[in-house]
Amino acid sequence: MEGIEDLIARAGVDGRRPRAVLAALAGGRWWTLADLVRETATSRRTVEALLREVELERSGDRFRLTRPPSGIAGIAGVTREAAPADPVAHLLPGHADLVATMEELIARAPRGRQALDHVAATADTVVRRALLMNARFWLDGARLLCVGDHDLTSLATALLHPGVEITVVDIDERILDHISGHAERLGLSVRTRWADLRLGLPASAHAWADLAITDPPYTPEGIGLFTARAVQGLRDREQGRVLLAYGASERTPALAWKVQHALSQLNLVSEAIYPDFNRYFGAEAIGSAADLYVLRPTTKTWPAVAARVDGLSAAIYTHGPQSVESAKPAGPAARTAAPDPGEAPEVLVGEWPKDVLPRVQRTRLATWLAKPHAGDPRRVAIAVPAGMEAALPRLLLATRAREVRVTLAEPPGGLPGAPLTSLYELSAEGPVVRAVRLAAPETDEGRVLRHILDNAHGKLANTWREGLIRIRDGLTKRQARALVEAAAPWAGEVTVLELPAGRLAELPAAVRASVRAAEEAGAGVSVSGDAGRPG
Structure with a gap:
C-alpha cells in the first residue's frame, strides 16, 4: 500500500488518473494492459507503475487482482461516472446500430501504417465525433473536409447526417479506396481526393468546407501542417471551424506545450478542448486517448497559415523516413544521381543540391503540382525525398516535357501503371525513373x-x-x-x-x-x- 500511496501522492491534483486505474482494478474483472490504458486514459508507464505495486493473477495477456489490498477502494475514491464530462456520451446509447456499423467498417479497413503515424480510433470515438458536430453545428447543407481520415470519421458523419457533403483528402490510397467503396455501396455523399499535404491541399478542396476535422501526426510539425491545410479548406472565414484531435502523456506537458505553441502561431482561437474525448487501439504511451480541440480562425489566421505552409519541413511524423528525428537533407541522394551534362534538363524540380547545375531554373515540388509550368521544357529532372514516393505518378502527370528523369531516395518497388503507361515509356535504373513521352495516339x-x-x-x-x-x-x-x-x-x-x-x-x-x-x-x-x- 505504501507504494500505491506514494504514486498517488506524487500525482498531486492529477491523481484522478491513478485512482481511476485502481478503481477499475478493484472491480474484479479481467483486463489487458491495452484495455486498462484506454479505459482510464492513463499512460502505459503510469499504469505499469501501479501494477507493480499489487498482486496479479494472470491468464495469457489478461490479469486481475488476486485480492484487493485492504483500503484500495478508499484510496481509489473515484468511479467512471466521476470522470470529466463527455458532452455527447448521453447520446451514444441511441446510436448503437451506427456504432456496430462503424465497428465493422473499421475492422475491414486497411491496417495502419506506422510510417504515417496511423493509430485506429474506436467506433465509439468516430460516432461521438459525428454526434458532437451534429449537436454543436448546423449541418444541413454544410460541407465537411476530413484532412486525413484513417479513422473513417467521414463515413460515421455521413451515416448520421446524410445532408452533409464530405470530402476526404489522404495520402493513403488504400484508405481512399476503402472509403469510396463503402460510400458508393451505402449511397453516401463522400468524395475522395489524393494529397500529400506537405505538397499542398487539392485544388478542389481549397475554400470548400464549412467545417474541417483532422487527427494528424502528433508532432508540432504535423499538427501545424495538417491544421494549416484544414484552415485552407474553409470557405467561411468568419464562421468556419476546425476540429483537431491531439493527445500527450500526462507525464510530458512540454510536448503538449510545443504543439499548442504551433497552434498559437496560426492565430487560432481555442473555443473548446474536450479532455480524453478520442480513444484509440494503440498509442498507449499517451493513454490511448487524445483531446478534441474546437478551433476558430481569426483575421490574423490566414497570413499566418500562408507563412506556415511556405516554411514547412517534409519531416512531420514520429516514425519512418520522414520522422522529425530521422529526417535528413535530400541533397546527398540527389547528388549521387545528378543528370549527366549531356542530358542537362531545362528545369530542376525539388530539393537539388546548390552545386548541381547551378544555372538551371529550379522550382519546388509543391509549385510543380499546383500549376502548369509557364515554359515548355524538353527535359525535366525531379528529385523526390524519402517518404514522398507516393507523389511520383502525380509529378509525372504534372510534367509536359518530352523527357523526365525522376531521382528517388531508393529504387522504386514498381513503376506506375495506367493511365501513365499511355502517356510515357517508363523504365528504372536503381533509384532513377526515366519517362519518355509517347507519340500522339491515333485512336x-x-x-x-x-x-x-x-x-x-x-x-x-x-x-x-x-x-x-x-x-x-x-x-x-x-x-x-x-x-x-x-x-x-x-x-x-x-x-x-x-x-x-x-x-x-x-x-x-x-x-x-x-x-x-x-x-x-x-x-x-x-x-x-x-x-x-x-x-
Whole structure:
C-alpha cells in the first residue's frame, strides 16, 4: 500500500488518473494492459507503475487482482461516472446500430501504417465525433473536409447526417479506396481526393468546407501542417471551424506545450478542448486517448497559415523516413544521381543540391503540382525525398516535357501503371525513373485520354468534355458534359492530379465508354440531360 500511496501522492491534483486505474482494478474483472490504458486514459508507464505495486493473477495477456489490498477502494475514491464530462456520451446509447456499423467498417479497413503515424480510433470515438458536430453545428447543407481520415470519421458523419457533403483528402490510397467503396455501396455523399499535404491541399478542396476535422501526426510539425491545410479548406472565414484531435502523456506537458505553441502561431482561437474525448487501439504511451480541440480562425489566421505552409519541413511524423528525428537533407541522394551534362534538363524540380547545375531554373515540388509550368521544357529532372514516393505518378502527370528523369531516395518497388503507361515509356535504373513521352495516339479514345492527361492541372470534367468535342463534330458542350457524367459520376470538380489511384486506373475504361457513347450520339442516338455540375 505504501507504494500505491506514494504514486498517488506524487500525482498531486492529477491523481484522478491513478485512482481511476485502481478503481477499475478493484472491480474484479479481467483486463489487458491495452484495455486498462484506454479505459482510464492513463499512460502505459503510469499504469505499469501501479501494477507493480499489487498482486496479479494472470491468464495469457489478461490479469486481475488476486485480492484487493485492504483500503484500495478508499484510496481509489473515484468511479467512471466521476470522470470529466463527455458532452455527447448521453447520446451514444441511441446510436448503437451506427456504432456496430462503424465497428465493422473499421475492422475491414486497411491496417495502419506506422510510417504515417496511423493509430485506429474506436467506433465509439468516430460516432461521438459525428454526434458532437451534429449537436454543436448546423449541418444541413454544410460541407465537411476530413484532412486525413484513417479513422473513417467521414463515413460515421455521413451515416448520421446524410445532408452533409464530405470530402476526404489522404495520402493513403488504400484508405481512399476503402472509403469510396463503402460510400458508393451505402449511397453516401463522400468524395475522395489524393494529397500529400506537405505538397499542398487539392485544388478542389481549397475554400470548400464549412467545417474541417483532422487527427494528424502528433508532432508540432504535423499538427501545424495538417491544421494549416484544414484552415485552407474553409470557405467561411468568419464562421468556419476546425476540429483537431491531439493527445500527450500526462507525464510530458512540454510536448503538449510545443504543439499548442504551433497552434498559437496560426492565430487560432481555442473555443473548446474536450479532455480524453478520442480513444484509440494503440498509442498507449499517451493513454490511448487524445483531446478534441474546437478551433476558430481569426483575421490574423490566414497570413499566418500562408507563412506556415511556405516554411514547412517534409519531416512531420514520429516514425519512418520522414520522422522529425530521422529526417535528413535530400541533397546527398540527389547528388549521387545528378543528370549527366549531356542530358542537362531545362528545369530542376525539388530539393537539388546548390552545386548541381547551378544555372538551371529550379522550382519546388509543391509549385510543380499546383500549376502548369509557364515554359515548355524538353527535359525535366525531379528529385523526390524519402517518404514522398507516393507523389511520383502525380509529378509525372504534372510534367509536359518530352523527357523526365525522376531521382528517388531508393529504387522504386514498381513503376506506375495506367493511365501513365499511355502517356510515357517508363523504365528504372536503381533509384532513377526515366519517362519518355509517347507519340500522339491515333485512336479516338487515345486522343481524348491524351488531351486529359496533357492538361492534368485542369478540371477533369472540362478537359474530358473538350476532348470529346474535338473528336465529334456537332457534339455540344451540354451533350459532352452529359456523356462525361454518365461515364464517370466522380469526375465533378476534380483534377487528374487529385484522383486516387483507383480512379486513375478506371479513367481509360471510362474514357472509352464516353467515346462509344459519343459515337452513338453522332449516329443519331439522343444525348440529353444536364447531369452533374457544370464543367
